[in-house]
Amino acid sequence: MLGWTGHILRVDLTSKTFKKESFTEEFAKTWLGGRGFAVKILFDELQPGIDPLGPENKLVVALGPISGIPAPNTGKAVVAAKSPLTGFYGDGNLGTRVTDQLRKAGYDAMIVEGKADRPTLLYIEDDKVEFLAAEPVWGKGTFATNDWIYARYGKGVGVLNIGQAGENLVRYAVIRSMEGRAGGRPGMGAVMGSKLLKAIVVKGTKPIPQADPAGMKAVGTADLKEVHRIDKDTGWSRQGTTGVLAWCDEVAALPVHNFRQTRHPESWKIDGQRLDEARVATYGCPTCTMRCGIAIHDHEGRESELDYENVGLLGSNLDVFDLAQVGSLNYLCDDYGLDTMSAGCTLGFYADAIEHGATEGDFRFGDAERAKELLGLAARREGKVGNLLADGSLRMARAFGHGSEAYAMQVKGLEVAAYNCKFIPGMALAFGVAGIGAHHREAWIITFELKLSTRDSYGPDKAAKVIELQRIRGGMFESIVACRFPWIEIGWELDHYPKYFNLVTGLDWTLDDMWKLADRIYAMLKLHYVREFPNATRKDDYPPAVWFQPDNADVDGPIAGKHLDHDKYDQLLQHYYDQRGYDRRGIPTRETLAKLGLSREAEAAAKYATLS
Amino acid sequence: MKVTVRLIGPLAYTAGFSEKEITLAASATAADALAHVHLGKARQTIVTRNGRAIADHDGLEDGDRLTVSPVYSGG
Numbered sequence: 114m115l116g117w118t119g120h121i122l123r124v125d126l127t128s129k130t131f132k133k134e135s136f137t138e139e140f141a142k143t144w145l146g147g148r149g150f151a152v153k154i155l156f157d158e159l160q161p162g163i164d165p166l167g168p169e170n171k172l173v174v175a176l177g178p179i180s181g182i183p184a185p186n187t188g189k190a191v192v193a194a195k196s197p198l199t200g201f202y203g204d205g206n207l208g209t210r211v212t213d214q215l216r217k218a219g220y221d222a223m224i225v226e227g228k229a230d231r232p233t234l235l236y237i238e239d240d241k242v243e244f245l246a247a248e249p250v251w252g253k254g255t256f257a258t259n260d261w262i263y264a265r266y267g268k269g270v271g272v273l274n275i276g277q278a279g280e281n282l283v284r285y286a287v288i289r290s291m292e293g294r295a296g297g298r299p300g301m302g303a304v305m306g307s308k309l310l311k312a313i314v315v316k317g318t319k320p321i322p323q324a325d326p327a328g329m330k331a332v333g334t335a336d337l338k339e340v341h342r343i344d345k346d347t348g349w350s351r352q353g354t355t356g357v358l359a360w361c362d363e364v365a366a367l368p369v370h371n372f373r374q375t376r377h378p379e380s381w382k383i384d385g386q387r388l389d390e391a392r393v394a395t396y397g398c399p400t401c402t403m404r405c406g407i408a409i410h411d412h413e414g415r416e417s418e419l420d421y422e423n424v425g426l427l428g429s430n431l432d433v434f435d436l437a438q439v440g441s442l443n444y445l446c447d448d449y450g451l452d453t454m455s456a457g458c459t460l461g462f463y464a465d466a467i468e469h470g471a472t473e474g475d476f477r478f479g480d481a482e483r484a485k486e487l488l489g490l491a492a493r494r495e496g497k498v499g500n501l502l503a504d505g506s507l508r509m510a511r512a513f514g515h516g517s518e519a520y521a522m523q524v525k526g527l528e529v530a531a532y533n534c535k536f537i538p539g540m541a542l543a544f545g546v547a548g549i550g551a552h553h554r555e556a557w558i559i560t561f562e563l564k565l566s567t568r569d570s571y572g573p574d575k576a577a578k579v580i581e582l583q584r585i586r587g588g589m590f591e592s593i594v595a596c597r598f599p600w601i602e603i604g605w606e607l608d609h610y611p612k613y614f615n616l617v618t619g620l621d622w623t624l625d626d627m628w629k630l631a632d633r634i635y636a637m638l639k640l641h642y643v644r645e646f647p648n649a650t651r652k653d654d655y656p657p658a659v660w661f662q663p664d665n666a667d668v669d670g671p672i673a674g675k676h677l678d679h680d681k682y683d684q685l686l687q688h689y690y691d692q693r694g695y696d697r698r699g700i701p702t703r704e705t706l707a708k709l710g711l712s713r714e715a716e717a718a719a720k721y722a723t724l725s
Numbered sequence: 726m727k728v729t730v731r732l733i734g735p736l737a738y739t740a741g742f743s744e745k746e747i748t749l750a751a752s753a754t755a756a757d758a759l760a761h762v763h764l765g766k767a768r769q770t771i772v773t774r775n776g777r778a779i780a781d782h783d784g785l786e787d788g789d790r791l792t793v794s795p796v797y798s799g800g
Contacts, residue, residue, distance in 0.1 A: 601796075601797075
């Protein structure tokens with residue numbers, strides 16, 4: 114078996130022991146790596162109903178067969194666990210040197226279980242694993258923690274660490290790396306915190322096994338240069354992802370005022386052009402030659418690295434149209450280790466709930482200074498408001514009542530990304546059926562809806578497009594573990610990825626093989642869900658209720674008077690289920706599971722929930 | 726008639742402007758308007774008129790706002 118190291122590192126924090134475990138070629142070919150490994154490992158090893166913040170939860174760090182190989186944008190790792198935010202499988206990816214370092218240490222994945230008896234830094238160097246004291250940085254933010262680690266081990270090591278939000282079990286605490294990268298939106302940082310695991314540091318020195326190392330090196334090196342050239346030609350990284358803000362404003366898809374509005378006359382103040390003009394530095398992930406992390410000086414003069422989701426949800430969604438202040442909110446989230454997207458949605462919900470009389474409070478839209486204080490309260494779980502904010506928008510809405518759940522902008526507990534789907538049915542579906550809750554990573558079809566379809570259609574073509582994008586984005590890229598941006602942003606052909614995969618493994622896979630893998634993963638994500646929520650219904654795949662409400666429609670602009678249609682959305686959802694081979698609850702049928710080679714997993718899930 | 730053309734993201738750097746008003750014949754289409762704009766080796770774009778997507782052959786009206794954007798992936 115080439116391409117994979119064939120080993121998983123299992124670490125038990127309770128007993129301070131570790132094991133190097135082998136996996137079979139069949140496992141590797143069935144699940145590939147990254148998200149594929151994580152969904153299978155956690156399905157097999159976690160009992161439904163466990164406390165996600167208890168020692169029985171497990172954190173998986175998983176890489177793919179091209180991880181650590183110099184090729185376009187392969188410096189990503191997947192982090193996964195049972196989510197404290199959504200109550201079922203959660204994951205995320207982040208750029209990190211853990212990717213190549215863990216592979217060079219001889220592992221394709223790591224499973225962390227148990228709970229340490231004191232704040233711990235897990236140090237891995239090839240076959241050695243040490244459980245070191247992390248008291249000097251417990252209570253510190255991610256920037257200070259990262260600096261402390263670099264001072265001890267040098268900048269070449271791979272680092273995963275958490276801030277105060279993870280330590281204090283904020284349900285949307287992320288894992289951070291390389292000072293600017295973050296991943297694991299559904300509370301993967303809180304899972305680390307619950308285990309008293311402040312940081313993981315990895316150093317590896319072994320070669321990564323490859324079928325054709327010379328061929329891969331030649332192709333990878335040339336392709337890195339070509340991606341760089343295309344990026345420079347197109348100018349994409351001048352604004353990176355933030356270029357989309359001006360477009361969202363133009364087509365009425367920008368989140369403003371907790372998604373109540375879709376455009377704003379001051380949005381230009383925080384758009385990609387302004388960000389490019391304010392740029393003081395540019396950052397990126399390992400093996401990236403089209404770096405998109407644009408840093409500006411925030412209101413307090415600190416460097417803050419922004420992308421579209423940060424600006425959309427901490428900026429326009431909170432009616433903050435001062436780029437430096439948006440930078441400050443983003444800096445605080447990064448330092449505390451809060452997910453910027455859930456933080457922005459949760460603060461937006463809080464202001465909206467106050468405005469609508471669902472609760473009392475002193476936070477108003479546009480008040481950046483109070484927003485900064487609230488982020489601190491949430492990260493420290495300080496006081497009643499801090500604790501409410503730390504639990505995310507859905508739990509907050511349930512605490513407030515008064516119908517406020519309708520405008521808690523989340524699906525399955527995970528807050529939506531910065532695309533206002535008040536009248537974008539396909540994108541609303543993408544949020545509804547995303548594997549872990551409302552994550553844009555899995556399918557982003559707005560431009561398809563506007564360019565190749567019609568905005569108000571709910572036809573099977575939109576369901577098909579969501580599935581196509583899930584296969585590419587949530588399936589292949591998350592399992593081979595590579596960033597999707599070269600493909601979607603500058604047109605780097607998808608065929609490159611099976612080519613890299615085949616060079617390192619010696620196999621002969623095509624994109625169709627990748628789609629089969631992706632379908633298997635999506636079915637597993639549903640099995641994870643139904644195992645935890647046996648009474649699951651199709652309503653669980655609905656987007657926020659406020660998007661269906663006529664009185665929430667825009668009063669002017671491109672979508673004046675428009676809103677999602679309940680019956681038509683339900684029909685669109687059925688198209689998706691039919692094409693996927695799922696039943697009317699949105700659960701894969703036994704027949705579908707058998708076709709995907711998941712009969713054993715079906716039997717395991719059937720112990721907890723009824724399968725059709 | 727006069728139409729405002731707005732370019733999103735890197736298209737503005739290529740064309741040398743982010744927004745400007747252009748004068749067109751009364752029967753002009755979106756394609757006619759875009760012929761006035763140098764987009765270089767632009768990758769796939771999406772064109773909207775007053776926030777709604779249109780095709781190249783669609784006609785324009787005086788005062789329209791035409792926006793050209795790269796097809797983004799969504800961050």
